[in-house]
Amino acid sequence: KxxxxxxxxxxxxxxxxxxxxxxxxxxxxxxxxxxxxxxxxxxxxQMGDMIHKSTVNHHQLAYHLINNKKQMESMKDMKGMSMAGDAAQMKSHHLMVYPLDDAGKPLTGSKTGYLVTSPSGAQQKAMAMEMKGGYGADVDLTEKGTYKVTVKIVKGDTQIVDNFDYDVK
The missing domain is CATH 1.20.5 (Single alpha-helices involved in coiled-coils or other helix-helix interfaces)
Structure with a gap:
């Protein structure tokens, strides 16, 4: 014992x-x-919801959206989790894309970026970081209405561009 x-x-x-x-x-x-x-x-x-799935050039793409404020609130009482950032300056959401190649394996080692256009037409660009088999970046989705989301993934000679609309109610 x-x-x-x-x-x-x-x-x-x-x-x-x-x-x-x-x-x-x-x-x-x-x-x-x-x-x-x-x-x-x-x-x-708390890790977000799948908001869109698509197939582009034989690659499967699954998009997940994490509400940063809710995520921080859920972690505030966890030991070892320090909330060093200022919540007021934090973007509202974390957008993840999980790309799979035609064999169903995660597409790693690529450069990935988002262009998000708000309902009022304001554009925000974000370069995504690779994490846990996907690519994520913080985006601001505080305005209500339909956002236009474009993702561009580049790995070697392979380029994947996907577009979809996302409604914030």
């Missing part, structure tokens, strides 16, 4: 030959925990 399952405490008493195996096992446990957390977060309402 010890703390052997508590991460780094399980290496005492092992020979040097077992150290690499224990570190590999520990890394696998960390990956399993991270994957479980990713899986739980992916199915959580």
């Amino acid at each position: 010890g703390g052997g399952d508590m991460g780094g405490g399980g290496m005492g008493g092992m020979s040097h030959g077992d150290k690499a195996m224990d570190m590999t096992k520990e890394r696998a446990m960390d990956m399993e925990r991270d994957m479980k957390m990713d899986h739980e977060m992916a199915h959580s309402d």
